Amino acid sequence: MITLRVNGETHTVDVDPSTTLLYVLRNDLGLRGPRFGCGLGQCGTCTVLMDGRAIRSCMRPVSRATGEITTLEGLSATGELDPVQQAWIDEQVPQCGYCQNGQILTAKALLDRNPTPSDEEIRQGMNGALCRCMTYYRIQSAVRRASEAMADRTNGADGVGGEVGR
Incomplete structure (x- = not known):
């Protein structure tokens, strides 16, 4: 079990620790902002913010996803656009x-x-x-x-x- 803090909410997922953060965000949490592009961390379509830093979620194992993760959906979580x-x-x-x-x-x-x-x-x-x-x-x-x-x-x-x- 892995616990993540995503867009201000805590989620616990039962996945292999080597699963990419991108797959967990999309497949387990249903978030559609980050997308699969190149799978090599070179194009940026999978970008999320981790403690305010832009990271490539297609390359990050979920076991190394620490801190507050913000996806595109999280930028307007209050209903107001960023x-x-x-x-x-x-x-x-x-x-x-x-x-x-x-x-x-x-x-x-x-x-x-x-x-x-x-x-x-x-x-x-x-x-x-x-x-x-x-x-x-x-x-x-x-x-x-x-x-x-x-x-x-x-x-x-x-x-x-x-x-x-x-």
Whole structure:
């Protein structure tokens, strides 16, 4: 038996300890955010956050999955979209959508580490989250937009007494 903390809830699963975290999240917990892409940890579609760090769940044995795990579903667990998710919608990033789990969670980890990245830091931070539709410019714009939205939230610019005329 393995106990995991996923999206704020504790789960106990009866699986072989060498089973990948990806398979446990999808098959045992029914989460559809992380996806199988390459199976080698190179494309990023299986990305989850573990204690805030982006990791590839297709390569991580469930026995080594410690701390708080956050999937795409966990970003909006309260019913409100995370600024990164909202920026993805506003910038119309997805085309086929297959990579979006990895893109969004990689961006979330980047912005949590560096709330105001430069364009170069965005490109470096998103390196390894592949998009076969080549929407990299829209991804970069969405990361920038999310960064600004997070700064506005921190500074109280929520439309009520915050900045006017942006």
